[in-house]
Amino acid sequence: MLLFNKLKINMNNCLSNGEVKIGKNYKLYTNKKLGNGAFGDIYRGENISTRKSYAIKCERINKDHSSLLKSEIKILSYLQGGIGIPKIYDFIPTINYNFMIFELLGLNLDELFRICNKKFSKKTILSLGLQMLNRLEFIHSRHIIHRDIKPENFLIGKGKKNSIIYICDFGLAKRFRDKKTGMHIPYKEGKNFTGTACYASIYTHLGDEQSRRDDLESLAYILIYFSKGTLPWKGLKVKSKSERQNRVLSKKINTKVEELCSGLPKEFSMFLQSARDLQFDDKPDYDYFRELINKMNTDNVPLNQVKYDFIDVLEKKMNKKKMLLLEDNEKPKKININLEQSHKTTKSNTNNDSHEHEKDDVNVDNNNKKE
Numbered sequence: 001m002l003l004f005n006k007l008k009i010n011m012n013n014c015l016s017n018g019e020v021k022i023g024k025n026y027k028l029y030t031n032k033k034l035g036n037g038a039f040g041d042i043y044r045g046e047n048i049s050t051r052k053s054y055a056i057k058c059e060r061i062n063k064d065h066s067s068l069l070k071s072e073i074k075i076l077s078y079l080q081g082g083i084g085i086p087k088i089y090d091f092i093p094t095i096n097y098n099f100m101i102f103e104l105l106g107l108n109l110d111e112l113f114r115i116c117n118k119k120f121s122k123k124t125i126l127s128l129g130l131q132m133l134n135r136l137e138f139i140h141s142r143h144i145i146h147r148d149i150k151p152e153n154f155l156i157g158k159g160k161k162n163s164i165i166y167i168c169d170f171g172l173a174k175r176f177r178d179k180k181t182g183m184h185i186p187y188k189e190g191k192n193f194t195g196t197a198c199y200a201s202i203y204t205h206l207g208d209e210q211s212r213r214d215d216l217e218s219l220a221y222i223l224i225y226f227s228k229g230t231l232p233w234k235g236l237k238v239k240s241k242s243e244r245q246n247r248v249l250s251k252k253i254n255t256k257v258e259e260l261c262s263g264l265p266k267e268f269s270m271f272l273q274s275a276r277d278l279q280f281d282d283k284p285d286y287d288y289f290r291e292l293i294n295k296m297n298t299d300n301v302p303l304n305q306v307k308y309d310f311i312d313v314l315e316k317k318m319n320k321k322k323m324l325l326l327e328d329n330e331k332p333k334k335i336n337i338n339l340e341q342s343h344k345t346t347k348s349n350t351n352n353d354s355h356e357h358e359k360d361d362v363n364v365d366n367n368n369k370k371e
């Protein structure tokens, strides 16, 4: 159960250098940023008494807009207990900020793809594909659409859970069924763009109300991106968000499915085409999409037991760091390496790789408020 503490603190409530007390029980490490959010940043934190680590999502309160974090918590609370759904522990509203205390996870799939030099093996792609599809099926079964499906919003778990793919970031998610009547939301046109241009469905670009089909189309783009290392509309030089959206849309419309999936097994084209062919209120045939992925598994690898490519790379990185620290430090027993250090390093390394990543993959809710 969530605790709602109305505490009058602000971000200057420092415990010591780099630590901020959040509510009665938590501290946040200001120098351990895990991610930049569109409406708030995510930091590593800790329970002061148990010393257990958490992720803390912070949202600066803006009186002109409804809280996206509150909406995210509402949806996440509803999804609790599902496989690959991050656990939430607390919500702490203060004068300036709202905080969500939730499960600390590992790197996101975009970061992991980059540390593998944008090359994933077939078994990694197929197994990730199945897990992402299962997450979509689960949240759809709970009447939720995500509306911002992209590699940055899928994270691996920590430690032993590093082979579980978590679906995150429900800030733009929405119920697609009425709670009382169970009716599907009505079809609408002329909606403002919500999501991330690179992975958005064509219907989303065109301003149609989103539904389950759009999450599936975005998943198709992720799988093609992981297989080819790029998408034709990535890295466009544009001056504004709206120019990006227009140019990405025209590329999406003008690139034939066969061309987009050239060199890949035909099941990729079938996956994308089937997602695009869904009607607005259709329930996707998840078994059919799963079958397409399984058909590509010509080597009959057990896809639920794949050791992902990035696990080896992460382990090597960790060992290298450990070795470096051992050389520097004469008391090896006291060395305590943790994933967060590698997380930080990876992030800064990958950011140096490309600036387009930043520009490409910004998520947008043009309304900047929940409906």
Ligand SMILES: Nc1ncnc2c1ncn2[C@@H]1O[C@H](COP(=O)(O)OP(=O)(O)O)[C@@H](O)[C@H]1O
Pocket: 034, 035, 036, 037, 038, 039, 040, 042, 055, 086, 102, 103, 104, 105, 106, 107, 108, 152, 153, 155, 168, 169, 170, 171, 363
């Ligand atoms: N629980 C978590 N543990 C570790 N890192 C996280 C966690 N949640 C988010 N992140 C990192 O922060 C990034 C942004 O978080 P996200 O929830 O997607 O915010 P936004 O809505 O602004 O995109 C993610 O892509 C991920 O890299």
Ligand SMILES: [Mg+2]
Pocket: 152, 153, 169, 363
């Ligand atoms: Mg995100």
